[in-house]
Amino acid sequence: MSFRTRRLVEFRDTDAAGIVHFSAFFPWMESAEHEMLRSLGIKVLPDSHDDPSVTWPRVSVGCDYANAARFEDWLEIEVSVVKIGRSSIRYEVAFSRQDKGGGIVPVAKGTTVVVCCRLRPGGGLEKAMIPDEIRAKLESV
Secondary structure (H helix, E strand, C coil), rough: CEEEEEEEHHHHHECCEEEECCCHHHHHHHHHHHHHHHHHHCCCCCCCCCCEECCCCEEEEEEEEEEECCCEEEEEEEEEEEEEECCCCEEEEEEECCCCCCCEEEEEEEEEEEEEEEEECCEEEEEECHHHHHHHHHCCC
């Protein structure tokens, strides 16, 4: 199972040739991940009184590119939870678009690894095990 969303390529996302700049994919991956978490009822940045008070800093990101996307293309974005460890999660994010004939064209595939961290009073992070209720929600994706 996976979470799906869409994104319109804006002019600011493109280079001088009108093709999506490679760097645009990283904020889109994060945004899609956050949409997925919110859809599951998981806060991206909890309030200090929330229990569990955890957040998800990135420890690894990457993206491989297959085909160009251009200004005003609609991108289909699919987020999959591919591995849940004791304290880390690995996501795969697939980008695609339709060609003029209606076929699906793969555009890029990214990966993100995040680590569960507790927010310390006064700031700072401490690595933590993924709480059971959050793990159960992520396993449903």
